[in-house]
Amino acid sequence: MRRFLMLMIVLSSLSYSSKVFSVQPDEMLSDPVLELRAREISQKIRCLVCQNQPIDDSDADLAHDLRILVRERLVAGDTNDQIMKYLADRYGDYVLLSPPFKVTTLVLWLGPLFFLLGGGWVMASFYRNRKNGVPRPRARKADW
Amino acid sequence: MRISLVPMIIFVVLAVIFAWRLVLVNQGEVPNLIPSxxxxxxxPVFDMPVLRKNGAQFFTADLRGKVHFINFFASWCVACRQEHSLLLQLTGQGAVLVGIDYKDAGQDAVQWLVQMGDPYDVIAVDRRGRVGIDFGVYGVPESYVVDRQGVIRFKQTGPLTVEDVQTKILPLIKELNK
Structure with a gap:
């Protein structure tokens, strides 16, 4: 099991090999289960310095501190959700790359659905118009 | 509704939204600012050693009873130089000036304060940046106004400006002292 997980970690880091590898070897936990969880959490936490990167990918100093913090809390026995909440308490929901479903994020979550339905409606009425309202162009011969 | 009007309406709505945002930015809103x-x-609960005073500690409980202006700074921080003269102006304005030396090495801060002037009443040392994280700091300098009950009332991300000090910080400190 441990070997398998180590392999998973190695493979998952290979898939990032096109990028600069931000997680430093000295940051990593010796327990592969916890390390894998740390990576999983770090990919969901936004770096507040380079605002469109998860802390897992970021070379910013703060991202490094947050990665260490995530690992410390894991070792202390926190669940993934507790750690996410710990960070959101301090930096706001902004720190979560996938924002929670709330009144303030309704537009964000339902907006795409609204656009999909709106687009569907536009297309439906376009085709309906073409069928009924607008006369089809007749064959040229008849017009002569 | 005529179908041909739909793109037009979408365009107008978007144009209005963009124009509105541009006006806000023009009025001084910073789009990438993260709301605190x-x-x-x-x-937050903290316990930090006091700079230059061996053995002395600075605790959250020390914030009670007086209005505090807390400023996260570092000797390596360029923007801190920029705001430093404004901090000197904040002395004696009704708030205890607390400096939190964020992730500085050794005695760097001591030297820096000798060079730049020391506006602070207390300087606490946050060597690992953990107190910063608890305050939600994501880059120095950042400043907070804390009232007499120990509640955070204001946050400034980035260097102070004359305008911020005059229109926001000093009036707030005055009000909290009432």
């Missing part, structure tokens, strides 16, 4: 969740909340 700490405002209205009690200052």
């Amino acid at each position: 969740t700490m405002i209205g909340r009690v200052a």
Whole structure:
């Protein structure tokens, strides 16, 4: 099991090999289960310095501190959700790359659905118009 | 509704939204500023050594009873130089000036303060940046106004400006002292 997980970690880091590898070897936990969880959490936490990167990918100093913090809390026995909440308490929901479903994020979550339905409606009425309202162009011969 | 009007309406709505945002930015809103969740909340629990005073500690409980202006700074921080003269102006304005030396090495801060002038009443050392994280700091300098009950009332991300000090910080300190 441990070997398998180590392999998973190695493979998952290979898939990032096109990028600069931000997680430093000295940051990593010796327990592969916890390390894998740390990576999983770090990919969901936004770096507040380079605002469109998860802390897992970021070379910013703060991202490094947050990665260490995530690992410390894991070792202390926190669940993934507790750690996410710990960070959101301090930096706001902004720190979560996938924002929670709330009144303030309704537009964000339902907006795409609204656009999909709106687009569907536009297309439906376009085709309906073409069928009924607008006369089809007749064959040229008849017009002569 | 005529179908041909739909793109037009979408265009107008978007144009209005963009124009509105541009006006806000023009009025001084910073689009990439992260709103602080700490405002209205009690200052986080901390326990930091005091700079230049061996053995002395600075605790959250020390914030009670007086209005405090907390400024996260570092000797390596360029923007801190920029705001430093404004900090000197904040002395004696009704708030205890607390400097939190964020992730500085050794005695760098001591030297820096000798060179730049020392506006602070207390300087606490946050060597690992953990107190910073508890305050929601994501880059120095950042400043907070804490009221007499120890509740955070204001946060400034980035260097102070004359305008911020005059229109926001000093009036707030005055009000909190009433």
